[in-house]
Amino acid sequence: MSKFETLVDMRNGTQQKSVFYDRDIYELELERIFARCWLFLTHESAIPNFGDFVTTKMGEDEVIVARQKDGSIKAFINSCQHRGTQVCPAEAGNAKGFVCSYHGWSYGIDGKLENMPFEKELYKCKVDKSKHGLVQARVESYHGFVYGCFDDDAPSLEDYLGEMKWYLDVWMDATGGVELIGPPSRSILNCNWKTPTENFAGDAYHVGWTHAAGLKVMPGPLSVLSGNAVLPPTGAGLQVTTRHGHGVGILYDAGPALMSDMIEEIFAWQARKKPVIEKKLGALRARFYGSHLNSSIFPNNSFLWGTNTFKMWAPRGPGQIEAFTWAIVEKDMPADLKEGITRVMHRTFGTAGMFEADDSDNMETMTHVNRGFVTRKGKMNSQMGLGGDRVDPDLPGVVGDSAIGETSYRGYYRFYQEILNAKTWDDVRANNADWFVPLLGEQTAEEARKAAAA
Amino acid sequence: MSKFETLVDMRNGTQQKSVFYDRDIYELELERIFARCWLFLTHESAIPNFGDFVTTKMGEDEVIVARQKDGSIKAFINSCQHRGTQVCPAEAGNAKGFVCSYHGWSYGIDGKLENMPFEKELYKCKVDKSKHGLVQARVESYHGFVYGCFDDDAPSLEDYLGEMKWYLDVWMDATGGVELIGPPSRSILNCNWKTPTENFAGDAYHVGWTHAAGLKVMPGPLSVLSGNAVLPPTGAGLQVTTRHGHGVGILYDAGPALMSDMIEEIFAWQARKKPVIEKKLGALRARFYGSHLNSSIFPNNSFLWGTNTFKMWAPRGPGQIEAFTWAIVEKDMPADLKEGITRVMHRTFGTAGMFEADDSDNMETMTHVNRGFVTRKGKMNSQMGLGGDRVDPDLPGVVGDSAIGETSYRGYYRFYQEILNAKTWDDVRANNADWFVPLLGEQTAEEARKAAAA
Amino acid sequence: MSKFETLVDMRNGTQQKSVFYDRDIYELELERIFARCWLFLTHESAIPNFGDFVTTKMGEDEVIVARQKDGSIKAFINSCQHRGTQVCPAEAGNAKGFVCSYHGWSYGIDGKLENMPFEKELYKCKVDKSKHGLVQARVESYHGFVYGCFDDDAPSLEDYLGEMKWYLDVWMDATGGVELIGPPSRSILNCNWKTPTENFAGDAYHVGWTHAAGLKVMPGPLSVLSGNAVLPPTGAGLQVTTRHGHGVGILYDAGPALMSDMIEEIFAWQARKKPVIEKKLGALRARFYGSHLNSSIFPNNSFLWGTNTFKMWAPRGPGQIEAFTWAIVEKDMPADLKEGITRVMHRTFGTAGMFEADDSDNMETMTHVNRGFVTRKGKMNSQMGLGGDRVDPDLPGVVGDSAIGETSYRGYYRFYQEILNAKTWDDVRANNADWFVPLLGEQTAEEARKAAAA
Amino acid sequence: MTEVTTPAPSPVRASESLRSEVEAFLYLEARLLSTAQERLWYTQMLHPEIRYRVCSRQLRSSKSKRYDQPNEVFHFDDDINALDKRVDQIESGIQWRSDPPETLMYIVSNVEAFEDEQGGDVRVYSNVIMIRDRRVYESDQYHYRREDVMRRGDDGALRLLERNVVYGQRMVQGKNLLFFL
Amino acid sequence: MTEVTTPAPSPVRASESLRSEVEAFLYLEARLLSTAQERLWYTQMLHPEIRYRVCSRQLRSSKSKRYDQPNEVFHFDDDINALDKRVDQIESGIQWRSDPPETLMYIVSNVEAFEDEQGGDVRVYSNVIMIRDRRVYESDQYHYRREDVMRRGDDGALRLLERNVVYGQRMVQGKNLLFFL
Amino acid sequence: MTEVTTPAPSPVRASESLRSEVEAFLYLEARLLSTAQERLWYTQMLHPEIRYRVCSRQLRSSKSKRYDQPNEVFHFDDDINALDKRVDQIESGIQWRSDPPETLMYIVSNVEAFEDEQGGDVRVYSNVIMIRDRRVYESDQYHYRREDVMRRGDDGALRLLERNVVYGQRMVQGKNLLFFL
Ligand code: FES
């Protein structure tokens, strides 16, 4: 058994601290996670027209994401098939294609190799151009959110998102659709890529303490939480984790609580739209619309619905990430509401954000204390609510009945270990029936199975 | 036989140059040296009162060292048992305990987990708080100098110091006690952690040459050494190495020679106190009081008695250290004498020290030339005085009869190899009877054994 | 078969992208390439007199290169045999010897250990000084160009240069001799060391595209190439690769085309000298004199004859180099012509060079895109002209009949793989008869053999 | 957003004495911000109608004009109230990240002043390197260009009416911009 | 090459008003060079007889005098024509490396001015940190000392007659010096 | 030690002409120190009663007042004699580390001057980045704030009476401070 197979104790909700530090683990993550999972690329609204493109990262691979003539979207690696040079240094634009700055090989907007200068005169051995296009990734969209995947064997994006779709649909779809306001802010954080992801997936616990100062000075319905003065009451929220490690936490009715001078305007907007959503989805899910959702899509994509921030955490070695931040707005909002949300979102969760910076020290130190040999031999704990997780007929995924708990941590790391262990996606698929057992324990799982059978 | 077992030729006094460069060797050092030996933490005088604490490094592990209610001292790793965040960002202070900035778990001044916010409401599975305290190190003191050790199997601090105590007692104890003046200066040096340690352990040879300029312009009894103009005469000093690699070099009667405008005042102070010490310890050891002692306690703690500098060299990878520097003063000195010593000590051996910076280039280049593949295949030499080392009935340890020699280099690296090879401290203990054999050679060692038996 | 044996597909002209990124490959390169091949050190003209020396790099090893009393040149590692300190911090000078700044061991200008301070008084065990000289490299010169080699088993420099000598002789010798104008400029480039070397060895293809802007604004005979507006006509040039990976590309009659305001003066100088060279070497080779030659001597030494730039690319890990740049001038040129060439050479290919900087982005991105896990699984292509390479009775080496092609890339990486695989130079020598087979393919090679036999 | 640090439409260079006054203003501002006197800065140096913006631009080809998505992201886009909250946060006593306190140092240089068309306002260019030391090991360096507009209050003293920071480093390497630039 | 930033033989410190004028000149130059106005800089600020040099010195022992090879390498040694070509290259529209455009920021400091023996010329010392941001991830910092000579044109305006840059960092860590220092 | 770079009790801003004089003083000092003229600096710019101090502060929680150990360490705490020895060492000719010679470059900025209560003294704030190039590969950057006091000598020229450097970077990353700050 390799030393990588026991990084996570799925049943007891603990993880080796070395997962934030060890370079060998990181290399395995690149291979088994980032080269195999669906990774966020862009929102379709950033590349509406034929020839529009953005460049971004898939793990540490640089990719171009481009709108095709037929309206589809392709993604391909930003490295020339000749000697490897980057073919596009811009972050975004509209192009007919990409010309390599070294020898001028040119690629179409679909990444296919179109021209090699003086090909006829100089290439005696015919180079098969059809085999020298830029390396393609699979691309699929969900409600305009575009993801890419390097593994042909991976499930479809929809299957990969799985139970999460039921929660995403509320704001991505039932609202009439959303879009991301770019360009993203981009900044370094000296932390492991999993530290913000686990936090967004399932950490309502830190809000009152980490963000004590921000909560205190930004007046709003959550100010009372500052310094853990009070606990959200029972029934205030919910946590969910899913098949492929995605997690979501819900704080009911708290939607735009951190949106500062935009709170009232947003509440008013939501109040007007809520009836429409309720008609579409029923009361249970419509309540999510006005709630605050924190969430991560495995492996490195997070969002806050309510605070309207959308994040991608690109890894740069085990101890550093690049954070990408966009604002989420509803498509049918008036321009000044979109602008206001964007302005306030950056003020709270952007690079100069009053809440964002509170988190930095935590994430950086929890990464770098593990330089210590004895330190990194220790374990991390995510046992809050352990034993209380369950399957609910009305709520997809495994559910924790509390606004605050670590259900999503456990679910995130369960899948993390599963996919690290898997030689191929078939190994993952083999667990489809019983994936939740380690989270629930045999007994609860048995009940869950029975309930499902019934 | 692993490639790590032949880094040192104990008998011939040579070492592989790669010990200053190789990352694999460094990782082994963290495991077998820094996680097993006694490491300097602080002087008790820095944390006199209940609740006083300092933070420091044990190898690359960050630790908190705190005075307990009962006057004892505890040390524990500065990383939360929840998700790993650093719990104390200050270097020193007085605290009731430590509250993690992430979720607010709070630990007592003894490192025990005291409170998890909303524990009762949120933790269904009871987390056993008694098992989630900060990771403790053993802590023991010698004359107020506090050391920590991560290995339960290690000998006591007193046993670990061994023969060194006989030398340390002179200035640490017979003087009426000393203390360190902090806060320490802290600075980077781009060298392997063993380069300053070996130097302080046993390098009187470099003084005249490396410090030629400083000696020349700082008037005092040692100025004549500048540029190797003269050699200290026979009988001018002594070198000693000990069971666990600690070494000391003595230059008789040269005590405060480098202390610049404080020389006279210190000589006068020592002259007044010397009779007391002679009464306590006899003439032989009392002479040490007015002498200059250079020394390292294995693995990374050094001092100069006379120049009154106390050092800890914290490793930061194979090619970098953080140097901590304190001034040593006698407790019963008047305030202005303490202040003067501190001022002059920093002027000579502090971060802006006129002698300290002379050493930097040597230590940095002897580390980094080993980037060269052919360079680092070579060996280093520490054969000066080889063949002359002996055991002396009056002087604990293995002794070299000269102010200048490399006895302590050989002893330092002998133990370095021994503990790198040892699977546990039992492997070390098994050599207790014969540890000095490689240093003396069989024949001399045999005589030593006989003498000891007699 | 180790994973390092299939980095290059010699027959098909492709290479793994990981050769620019992987640290294990890099470590093997240090051992099997830089510790075994002839590496450029200096031109003799930089150290004309007894005691003159320069310091430079051989791979990552720092060396001193010094003129001896008998006029010969020695090279030795710049690391003291005592504790390893660098013994010479200057880049150049005239010295009687080198005194280590740590303890003052002193070495002669020949690297031999001459003096250890107080040796007689302090060293009981006699240290054999004759065995503690600085580690020597072999040194040989070719027309004043001095190379060093750490492997006693390697062929002589002349054998190592092999067929290249026939091309080098034209400008190094038949001109009456050349010299390098120093000191070199020195600068970082964040690229793998092979990226500029492969480029100089055989990349005429990039000139029109990469250097479009420079060509456009620097008036001269090559301006027409800007932006690939035209292709040099058939017969405009030639490419050659050789036994040990060295390559050269020739663009006929284009000599000083990039030399800006010096073009006319240089053309006039060459016109005057050409008859002499033609008399010595015949018309075929004399034409090389007024031509532009781009070339690399394996592993990391390049030059442009015509643009008169001479380069050494010292590796600093897999992703960084230090570029050394000298100007090449003919010894018998008048001082102001030498000065003008030097001035203009730095303006084009120096650290602030208008052409040099064009190349940087290509070389840096082709290195660092390989941080991407999927990216670096790909291959690089150097198939241009594959199938057309041949052996020519009049031209040493394997020849490609075109000014533009990738013959030299293929030859460079063929030898790269060969020497990486070789346990000793004997393994290389065993291929001497058939080395060109992978480049030509069996059939063409068979013809080549027959022709050679005839 | 105005193209920062390009000359204003009718650039009338201010007198040296006005430029000196402006420079002194910026030095004082830097000193207040680096000695935990943010409230004093807020009260005495800001104009109540201040617009405080910090902008990064997405990297685009200078030739591609067909792509029409916005290319600016505003890390700050604050009015006087938003700045008030930022100062409040610093003063809250429960901002864990600023205890032990951080140490800032500003190098303010290349101060140029121009008369603005709008009578009395001063348009000011400056370049800044700011280094933030915090914890034992963190030193982050920031650099940026500023275009400010200053207006005199009733008391005749200059106040900051507009701050426009062009943050040229596309990926912020200092991990956050939670300080006053 | 003149020993840069050591006092001229008869150093007569210029009046503060001349020094201010010179400082403003250097600030304007920096702004033009960092806002893609190199051509304006070339046309309006350079003297037609300009000599523009950037020099690195080989590290030598200060005691060794027997070695007589040259110790200076000139990264720039340009006259007005060579500078013209450099500006041309930037403006060519086909210099791939400068698209997306780079962002430069100069910190020009320690400006001292002296009257030169040659009537009317001004000898100017300054110290510079320049940071070049390009692509998403590259920020290279350069630092150097300058000794300039300025001369008034017929219109009375100062123009740059000599720039001598001492580049003290022996191995240039910012990978190239392809910008105006 | 005085809290550096916070306003003096009765801060009367010096006239611009005095401030310019002070700035010129600091520029000259920087130039002497970076061109191997330390002795000239010592002789002509220092006041015989100078107190020259460089201080690091231990990081403490701003709330914890119960801990009463000293929190300052002085890297320099020199009088005129100690400074003399430091200059001697540089000039000794046997300081191996300074051969080949180092190259220093100071960016002195944010110079503010105040009249001190003690008649005639000038209290001066400045911010500094200093970069030291040495050997082929070493470039170390330092940054710090200074609070100086200057006093006029009998000849009317300013001399440095007090230098107080607050060194904000707790762990000195440039490996030593063996230069004049
Ligand atoms: S590397 Fe892209 S065209 Fe050659």
Ligand code: FES
């Ligand atoms: S990490 Fe410390 S309380 Fe959660």
Ligand code: FES
């Ligand atoms: S290391 Fe060179 S003399 Fe000791």
Ligand SMILES: [Fe+3]
């Ligand atoms: Fe948070």
Ligand SMILES: [Fe+3]
């Ligand atoms: Fe020393």
Ligand SMILES: [Fe+3]
């Ligand atoms: Fe090129």
